Amino acid sequence: MASARMVNLFSRWPRICGQIKSNHPSVQIQRLFCNENQSEKLSLSERLPGLPNVRYAVASKERHETKVTTLENGLRVASEKSFGDCCTFGIVIDSGSRYEVAYPSGVVHFLEKLAFHSTTKYSDNNAIQEVVEPHGGMIDCQAQRDCLMYASSISLKGIEDGMDVISEAVLRPKLEDAEIEEARQAVAYELNLLDTDPDMTMNIMNELIHASAYRDNAVGLPRYCSPDNINKIDKKILYTFMKNYHTPDRMVLSGAGIDHDLLVDLAKKYFTKTPIWEEDAKLIDPTLGRDRSLSQYTGGMIKVDKDLADVRNGPNPMPQGELAHVAIALETCSWHDEDYIPFSVLAMMLGGGGSFSVGGPGKGMYSRLYLNVLNRYYWVNFCQALNVTYDDTGFFTITANAHPSHLGDLVQIVQNELCKTAGKITVNAYGNELERAKIQLKSLLLGHLELRPVVFEDIARQVLASGERKSAEWYIEKIGAVTEEDIQRVANRMLRTQPAVAAMGNLEQLPSYDKIANALVKGYSRKFLGGKISLFS
Known part of the structure; x- marks a missing residue:
């Protein structure tokens, strides 16, 4: 049945292509292929018209070593160059659930769900996607026990747009009430999956063995939000946590497949902006500070x-x-x-x-x-x-x-x-x-x-x-x-x-x-x- 539909689709493809009204090179190539008369004249040994020149990897004795630069504000920039037209880069923060001892457990879980939503520059996630998708870009945020990662994989031509998006997500998130409510629903759904989905059993066992090995401290603190805290975590708690832990000296801007000097220049341009929580003292709870304790194994x-x-x-x-x-x-x-x-x-x-x-x-x-x-x-x-x-x-x-x-x-x-x-x-x-x-x-x-x-x-x-x-x-x-x-x-x-x-x-x-x-x-x-x-x- 499926194969029949595919055959039918390909049989109609010339007619579909004939209806496309565009002068874009890729569309012109599609027309060239779809035209029965022209397809017979195509050479298999010559480059197709309208396509960019192909870059091939060549053998080289060049060593791709990791370079590290520390900016004046304490931000460390590290990268390793590699062959290709795409790269992966982002910010990794010395944060994570291990630092939630003075906060309701689940703050980092919420920040993961709230990443890449509205910022002072972008109205919502759709606006962000419209910036990165034309470059084949993807964005993601992952929260772990010992760090929080904001990353993007994107073509080299879209690096600056991707860097702008990540800097906004890290330093200038608006955390609107509607977004926090959506995060509450997402967290509640994930907690329900943990409780009912057999594929999540190993996640639960991982939580339990951490809690057993490090009773009520550091890496033994819960990775997931407690059900009792879903409605307790609000904008003030989130901004206070970010003020204490999302500081340049606790961050590394890392890049794979990107020129180091370019990455340093972009870091100076986009990661020296003032964080949104520094603009309004009312957003911060001064009674909550930074935890400096070490993990204590208890058994x-x-x-x-x-x-x-x-x-x-x-x-x-x-x-x-x-x-x-x-x-x-x-x-x-x-x-x-x-x-x-x-x-x-x-x-x-x-x-x-x-x-x-x-x-x-x-x-x-x-x-x-x-x-x-x-x-x-x-x-x-x-x-x-x-x-x-x-x-x-x-x-x-x-x-x-x-x-x-x-x-x-x-x-x-x-x-x-x-x-x-x-x-x-x-x-x-x-x-x-x-x-x-x-x-x-x-x-x-x-x-x-x-x-x-x-x-x-x-x-x-x-x-x-x-x-x-x-x-x-x-x-x-x-x-x-x-x-x-x-x-x-x-x-x-x-x-x-x-x-x-x-x-x-x-x-x-x-x-x-x-x-x-x-x-x-x-x-x-x-x-x-x-x-x-x-x-x-």
Whole structure:
């Protein structure tokens, strides 16, 4: 049916093109193609008339290094040039939900929803889109625990228009009452999705393990707005937060695929304007200031007994109520620490994922959690290791889920795998697991850096944290230098810390926190780390 409609459309295309009244080159080319007589005369070896000259990439020894310039107002401008007619740039702010300790939780969540609406220059989002769309531009804002990003991907010819839009969104938003009300509805809708959509389960578990590891402080504060705060957050609270955290010394203007001198000139032109909250003291609450506290790892347990029996993803025969979720975390380090790279290799070595992959459960998956858990226990639905790092802290976690009747066994398996990280590296028929993990991490790093938006964020985050950006070659060398002794050392380091535990679902079979913590201590203290560790001994 669909193919028939497509054939019908193409059969009518010459008549459609004949009705177009325009002298634009692209339309003239369409007419040329649509004219049966002319199409026979087209040469396949000559450039079509009316099209711009094609630019081809050529081999070059030029190194595209990241350049950093700090303006007089404290704004850092960082960029890396690359081949292409498009670029990605934007502002990354040392902001985020970790700084909401003195504010109602959800301020940054609201700012994310309010981005790129009315400003002192643009009447609404439609006016902004009319500026960037002719250049093939896209704009986006993302709020995270430790930063807030305003970014645009656009053609090089539209850089100045895009920069004007971003500067207005960051420094001159009007935050009209109607827009705030729309943001309330958007936030409420997203919170409802978190509660009912099974695809959001991992988001909830991520929230819970952060809250458990950093009880009521910094990165442990909620990423999402609390339902009780939806109607409490108003214009004054939003502007006060922006006054305290949206200052030039806490910002990085990052660009990927853009000339550095051009980016600096645009920064001087558009990011020296007066912020809107500086023009009216009534917009600010002077009792609210800036939080300078560091993250304090606490450990502990958070449980959410939740009936998900009626929540399922489409025709999925297994409702989410048939799964119980658990995550166990241990404190590691920040990304400034020399152990950051070994911890990342360790996470890759454990690996893991879902029980189903193309061709069957775990086919071609040789990471430790696939071999020891997912391929061995048919009832485990998901098991994955992850190393989470921030500017001042970090934690290593294994998240897993299974039927609630197996929850006790699942917890035992997870903490057993954590204890075995301090043991010897496995070398078997599948090869050396450490060398494989190092190669996989290098491949993942280089693959991600093929994407301009990833390069943009990587530049911004590194410069925001340390004032410079280390090259991919630096990380490749560090990853390659990780040894078995390094893995055992960092594993011993994290196993000395108190665990953080998060669980959700039917938790009748969940062991107590003391039993989980004691089992980890006993497992670590035993010389034979590969032995089975009991939660009930």
